[in-house]
Amino acid sequence: MEYAKFLNEARENATALPYEKMELYKRYTKRFAIEMPRSDSHENIKDAEYAEGAVKYLSQIMGGAPDVILLNGHLIGNTSGIVDEVDPASEASFSDRKLYKNDEDKFAAFANGFSKTVLRIRVDGHRRVNVLIYGGDTALPVQVLVNAAEGSDLTLNEFYFSEGTGAAIIGVLNEINTESNSRVELNSIHCEKEEANAFAMVKGVSGRGSSISLNTIYAGGSFIRQRNMLDAQGLGSGVEANDIVLGVKGQAFDIFTHLINSNEDTRAQSAMKAVLMGGSMAYMKSMAKMKHGAKRSKSAIVERGLLYDKASHIDLIPDMSIDESDVKAMHSSSSSPISKDDLFYLCTRGITEDDAKLSIALGFILETVARINDNNVKTFAANLIRDRLVGANFSLPDNMNSKDVWMTDINRKAHEVQGDSDDDRI
Amino acid sequence: MLEIKDLHVSASDKMILDGLDLVIKQGEFHVLMGPNGSGKTTLAKAIMGYPGLKITKGDILVDGKSILGLPTDRIAKLGLFLQFQAPVEIDGVGFVNFLKSSLESINDKTLNTREFMKDVKDYSTALKMDKGVVGRSLNKGFSGGEKKKAEILQMALINPKLAILDEPDSGLDIDAIKVVAENINSIAKKNNQSLLVITHYNRILSYMKPEFVHVISHGRIVKEGGLELIEHLEKMGYEEFEKA
Numbered sequence: 120m121e122y123a124k125f126l127n128e129a130r131e132n133a134t135a136l137p138y139e140k141m142e143l144y145k146r147y148t149k150r151f152a153i154e155m156p157r158s159d160s161h162e163n164i165k166d167a168e169y170a171e172g173a174v175k176y177l178s179q180i181m182g183g184a185p186d187v188i189l190l191n192g193h194l195i196g197n198t199s200g201i202v203d204e205v206d207p208a209s210e211a212s213f214s215d216r217k218l219y220k221n222d223e224d225k226f227a228a229f230a231n232g233f234s235k236t237v238l239r240i241r242v243d244g245h246r247r248v249n250v251l252i253y254g255g256d257t258a259l260p261v262q263v264l265v266n267a268a269e270g271s272d273l274t275l276n277e278f279y280f281s282e283g284t285g286a287a288i289i290g291v292l293n294e295i296n297t298e299s300n301s302r303v304e305l306n307s308i309h310c311e312k313e314e315a316n317a318f319a320m321v322k323g324v325s326g327r328g329s330s331i332s333l334n335t336i337y338a339g340g341s342f343i344r345q346r347n348m349l350d351a352q353g354l355g356s357g358v359e360a361n362d363i364v365l366g367v368k369g370q371a372f373d374i375f376t377h378l379i380n381s382n383e384d385t386r387a388q389s390a391m392k393a394v395l396m397g398g399s400m401a402y403m404k405s406m407a408k409m410k411h412g413a414k415r416s417k418s419a420i421v422e423r424g425l426l427y428d429k430a431s432h433i434d435l436i437p438d439m440s441i442d443e444s445d446v447k448a449m450h451s452s453s454s455s456p457i458s459k460d461d462l463f464y465l466c467t468r469g470i471t472e473d474d475a476k477l478s479i480a481l482g483f484i485l486e487t488v489a490r491i492n493d494n495n496v497k498t499f500a501a502n503l504i505r506d507r508l509v510g511a512n513f514s515l516p517d518n519m520n521s522k523d524v525w526m527t528d529i530n531r532k533a534h535e536v537q538g539d540s541d542d543d544r545i
Numbered sequence: 546m547l548e549i550k551d552l553h554v555s556a557s558d559k560m561i562l563d564g565l566d567l568v569i570k571q572g573e574f575h576v577l578m579g580p581n582g583s584g585k586t587t588l589a590k591a592i593m594g595y596p597g598l599k600i601t602k603g604d605i606l607v608d609g610k611s612i613l614g615l616p617t618d619r620i621a622k623l624g625l626f627l628q629f630q631a632p633v634e635i636d637g638v639g640f641v642n643f644l645k646s647s648l649e650s651i652n653d654k655t656l657n658t659r660e661f662m663k664d665v666k667d668y669s670t671a672l673k674m675d676k677g678v679v680g681r682s683l684n685k686g687f688s689g690g691e692k693k694k695a696e697i698l699q700m701a702l703i704n705p706k707l708a709i710l711d712e713p714d715s716g717l718d719i720d721a722i723k724v725v726a727e728n729i730n731s732i733a734k735k736n737n738q739s740l741l742v743i744t745h746y747n748r749i750l751s752y753m754k755p756e757f758v759h760v761i762s763h764g765r766i767v768k769e770g771g772l773e774l775i776e777h778l779e780k781m782g783y784e785e786f787e788k789a
Contacts, residue, residue: 458633459596459597460633461633461635463590463593463595463596463617464629464632464633464635465635465643465647466594466616466617466618466621467593467617467618467620467621467626467627467629468621468643468646468647468650468651468699468703469618469621469622469647469648469650469651469703470618470646470647470650471616471618471650472616472617472618474646474650475618478635478638478643478646479635479638481637481638482635482636482637482638482639482682482683483636483637484637485637486636486637
């Protein structure tokens with residue numbers, strides 16, 4: 120397919136496709152509808168100031184400034200050395216995309232059609248890249264294309280922030296391709312403001328003996344929609360998705376993970392955990408496909424929900440399709456309110472009911488957070504979850520929302536590395 | 546220490562305790578025996594303020610003050626401890642972290658971690674607990690015996706004024722019963738604790754020396770005595786009291 124034709128089709132699809140046909144979306148449609156970008160004002164000074172605070176905040180957490188900074192769908196900082204930006208309107212952008220060429224999903228079509236930024240990450244060796252994805256008053260999606268060379272090891276941390284602007288919309292499309300014996304860990308931490316909406320997709324294919332691990336923490340935003348499709352394609356490869364949802368105040372989450380065992384001796388695992396309160400709702404589905412010929416492969420789906428109150432709602436849907444007999448597969452799904460007996464037990468040990476609830480919910484979630492390999496991210500995620508559970512509204516510390524020129528300095532250095540100019544930057 | 550007056554308790558509109566009276570003074574060792582469904586566990590839970598129970602009449606006093614309506618954690622802070630017959634398993638809540646939180650909450654101070662861990666090690670060794678148990682989630686995957694020992698470990702660390710032990714012998718083999726009984730004796734004696742042991746059988750009591758024995762039937766105390774009452778129950782069973 121020619122690129123121009125592809126782009127046109129993507130844009131038409133994004134405009135014409137019904138967003139979702141499922142009944143579930145009747146609940147969500149009032150909250151959000153994908154629409155054309157509302158503006159292209161990445162020079163919004165207010166957003167830039169808040170994003171600057173996020174940069175400082177992340178610098179403290181991660182022990183250094185983010186390697187890549189995205190603001191309103193635009194790349195404004197890049198010191199990584201392994202990330203380069205491709206013009207979405209170029210043939211190169213089209214040829215680099217291996218997995219998103221069909222537009223069966225409206226968000227994929229939307230991202231393909233309207234991205235201003237396509238990031239390419241090519242890693243060989245051992246690397247960690249921290250990405251700040253800051254959403255403001257535009258709806259411009261970003262695409263991140265990862266290619267892990269043979270024997271490489273990449274930890275890609277994506278931090279979703281929004282602050283200040285009303286209903287921010289953040290869209291990110293990740294594509295991960297791993298060559299043999301490589302490892303990619305993608306950790307996505309959603310800590311947007313309560314009004315924000317986020318859409319994200321991950322499609323990943325693991326090569327021979329390689330592994331892809333997704334760890335996503337949903338601790339912010341008003342509505343978050345996530346689509347994961349992970350294919351254990353290479354012999355002896357593995358894919359894993361851990362989705363951890365924390366709904367505090369009427370948030371809605373729509374999470375779907377699709378796992379595929381395509382080859383022999385492959386491993387696929389999806390773990391979904393949700394703690395919901397304050398009228399939050401979550402729809403979480405895992406679908407595992409074990410293809411014919413995927414002998415001696417394993418697939419597992421575990422879904423768990425914990426409800427703090429009657430106003431919250433959860434749908435957990437495990438689904439498996441197995442076309443090979445020589446495999447091991449399991450799925451389980453359960454949701455319940457916090458057990459009164461559990462609470463009573465902890466309270467008889469002098470722990471207050473609020474603290475007992477917190478302990479139970481934290482224990483429930485942190486078991487899965489522990490699977491994150493990156494220690495900084497693991498600690499940040501644990502603290503974020505604790506803060507949310509005790510009712511703290513997530514926002515940057517006051518002293519981080521400074522208005523100095525620090526971020527501009529970062530950008531300048533980044534652009535010097537890239538040989539870029541500051542003309543169209545903040 | 547503990548005074549229960551004419552206690553009436555119901556659950557789901559069914560009367561379970563029907564005018565129960567009991568007095569336990571500091572350092573005394575009481576045993577409550579009775580057939581299944583007589584209200585033993587309900588009494589223990591009612592004392593600790595279990596939310597599923599409704600106290601329709603009577604009072605429970607600790608050191609002369611009513612504890613009715615107090616939240617469970619406050620009752621625990623007054624020095625009451627309940628060893629559960631079937632302790633719950635809670636995923637992800639580390640046993641040691643839970644112990645430390647509990648002690649810090651009850652004592653309202655931050656513990657020295659090194660001293661705390663030494664105490665945990667000493668008591669768990671005395672109870673002949675598997676070393677791996679303390680590193681797991683709360684009661685998760687513990688055997689019946691390990692659960693009971695974990696409860697007694699908590700009793701030792703929390704050091705309550707009154708420990709209510711609900712069937713501390715169930716699920717234990719003969720050797721473990723002896724170990725648990727000896728530890729309960731030693732902990733209670735060392736700290737001058739009051740004990741209320743709830744049990745069906747006299748197995749564990751052969752390693753302990755209770756001073757007061759109460760028989761409960763149909764939600765009220767129907768017979769009181771000393772060690773001779775245990776021997777009588779061993780021979781005759783509860784039948785005569787159930788008819789009463």
